[in-house]
Amino acid sequence: MLLCITMRAIPVKRGDRFNQWTVMSELASVKRHRMVRVRCQCGMVRDIHLQTLRSGVSRSCGCVRRRSATKHGMHATPEYDRWASMIYRCSRKAPRKTQRNYIRRGIKVCDEWKRSFESFYRDVGTRPSTLHSLDRIDNDKGYEPGNVRWATRSQQRLNKRCSIWQRTLLLVCESAGIKADEIRRLVDDGHSDIELARHIAKAWYPNV
Secondary structure: OHHHHHHHHOOOOOOOEEOOEEEEEEEEEEOOEEEEEEEEOOOOEEEEEHHHHHHOOOOOOOHHHHHHHHHHOOOOOHHHHHHHHHHHHOOOOOOHHHHHHOHHHOOOEOHHHHHOHHHHHHHHOOOOOOOOEEEEOOOOOOEOOOOEEEEOHHHHHHOOOOOHHHHHHHHHHHHHOOOHHHHHHHHHOOOOHHHHHHHHHHHHOOOO
């Protein structure tokens, strides 16, 4: 209740700027959410939640992104698609399950990348193949220069928040040409570590 009263007490007036939005007037609340009518720098007028302005979730009507896509000519590329998906995952527009894995864990997109696809592309580069997707090197950090790479599914699997034993096992399986799902099935069936080791050794040395 105190939070609601505090939020209600924060004034907003005509002419206030939030990124590319300019407040025209405050409207009647909708389901206890304060609503404002705003005009984008391009002239587009919309009615949106005041909180989305203050949190930075809504920065413009989309004209900045569209101009950026037109400028660099890469709006139909996999790189641009992954960039847009990255920003969506780390926003409050994402589903609750996605928010639990990202913004509620403090995983964010750095301001430079959020503002500019060109900056993201300059730092990350071209996707090497259709088998590669974006991967955070340190899963406890956000999307920022030095912590993002293009990685295969196998590389990403090894980078998940799992135990050292699981990572080692997956590496050994990969080296022996054994599918990880096969090993997981053996584990689920109750095979011991020695039996798993024998299974892997047999794959390495089939004639022994």
